[in-house]
Structures are given as structure tokens and as C-alpha cells.
Amino acid sequence: MFNEPFKLNLPDSDILYVQKFFSEEESLNLFKMLFEEIEWQQDEIKLFGKTHLQPRLTSLMADNDKPYSYSNITMTPKPFPDVVKHIKSKVEAFTKTKFTTCLANLYRNGKDSNGWHSDNEKELGVNPVIASVSFGASRFFHLKHKTNKLHKYKIELTSGSLLLMKGETQHHYLHQIAKTKKEVGSRINLTFRIIN
Numbered sequence: 001m002f003n004e005p006f007k008l009n010l011p012d013s014d015i016l017y018v019q020k021f022f023s024e025e026e027s028l029n030l031f032k033m034l035f036e037e038i039e040w041q042q043d044e045i046k047l048f049g050k051t052h053l054q055p056r057l058t059s060l061m062a063d064n065d066k067p068y069s070y071s072n073i074t075m076t077p078k079p080f081p082d083v084v085k086h087i088k089s090k091v092e093a094f095t096k097t098k099f100t101t102c103l104a105n106l107y108r109n110g111k112d113s114n115g116w117h118s119d120n121e122k123e124l125g126v127n128p129v130i131a132s133v134s135f136g137a138s139r140f141f142h143l144k145h146k147t148n149k150l151h152k153y154k155i156e157l158t159s160g161s162l163l164l165m166k167g168e169t170q171h172h173y174l175h176q177i178a179k180t181k182k183e184v185g186s187r188i189n190l191t192f193r194i195i196n
């Protein structure tokens with residue numbers, strides 16, 4: 001039942017959630033391996049002319065050398081570690097999509113976050129397919145429509161889950177991982193993307 005794909009009931013979007021895409025046991029192992037094998041970095045971002053450290057660690061990986069730019073940062077990709085290749089092939093088989101690139105996020109605790117944005121950078125193309133898998137602590141993923149305030153959604157992304165966003169989703173919606181005052185452990189999220 002929990003590995004049945006579930007389509008979010010949100011107008012102007014195409015979002016699918018599979019809670020138990022990976023089993024609990026496999027997710028624990030994958031978390032540890034991702035934590036160790038990914039080369040995590042903390043970049044500086046400029047917001048309203050001020051420089052801050054990004055409130056999470058990230059890493060860009062790809063099977064090509066295409067950079068990815070967002071929030072005034074340009075990241076150049078590193079090769080995929082084996083553990084990411086393994087996850088990528090399972091995601092590709094399910095989504096019937098070949099991904100070139102993975103942006104990884106490590107939220108160390110509840111103070112780490114990812115502010116409101118759309119994954120609409122031009123290098124992603126017009127209607128990007130973005131497959132997001134999560135391991136470790138659960139965090140809430142918020143969605144809000146850009147023009148109609150009635151359309152919003154909050155979904156808890158649990159360890160081993162897959163969230164697939166496609167179609168016009170990025171045109172019409174913003175998403176975020178908000179900070180939380182609750183005691184939460186570390187969470188790793190991988191977003192697979194296509195950049196050619």
C-alpha cells in the first residue's frame with residue numbers, strides 16, 4: 001500500500017509520491033553511504049547584497065561536465081559515486097527517464113533549510129522532470145501556487161521516499177524545506193535532473 005504511487009491533488013501540477021520506494025533497511029544503509037561517499041560542500045550565497053553560508057551542504061554530480069547555476073552559485077559536477085549510480089538506476093527504471101545530473105542536499109538538523117524556489121533554471125529545459133529521493137530524518141516539503149493562494153500542500157518526505165515532479169509543476173509552483181524547531185536528525189535528499 002505504501003509503495004503505491006500517489007498523485008498529489010494540486011491543480012496545474014504533476015506530482016507523484018511513492019512513500020516506500022526504498023525499504024527502511026536499505027534506506028538506512030544508503031543514508032550512511034551517501035553521507036560518507038559524497039563530497040559535501042557549503043557554498044556562500046548572496047542575498048540582497050549580503051553574503052551568507054548556504055543553510056545546508058550540497059554536492060553536484062553528473063555524467064557530463066555541464067555546470068548548474070542557481071542563487072548566484074555555479075556548481076561544476078563531480079562524477080557519480082557508486083551508491084548514487086545504484087539509486088539513479090532504480091529511479092530511472094521507475095520513471096522511464098534518463099537523468100544526467102544529481103544535486104544532493106544534506107540538512108544537518110532542523111536549522112538547515114531550502115527557501116522558496118522553483119526548479120526553473122534555463123539549463124533544465126521547459127518542463128523539467130525532477131526526481132527527488134530522501135533518506136534519514138523526515139522533513140516537510142511545502143508547495144504553493146505562484147498566483148492562487150488556495151493551492152498549497154505540505155507533505156512529509158520520509159526516509160526511502162520518492163517525489164516525482166514533472167509537466168508544468170515548476171511554472172506554477174514554488175517549493176521549500178522550512179526550518180523546524182523540532183529536534184530532527186540529518187536528512188539527505190537527492191534530486192535527479194536532466195542537463196544537456
Ligand SMILES: O=C(O)CCC(=O)C(=O)O
Nearest residue numbers: 103105114119177189191
Ligand atoms: O530537500 C528537498 O526535498 C528539496 C530539494 C530541492 O528543492 C532542490 O534541491 O531543488
Ligand SMILES: [Fe+2]
Nearest residue numbers: 117118119175
Ligand atoms: Fe527544488
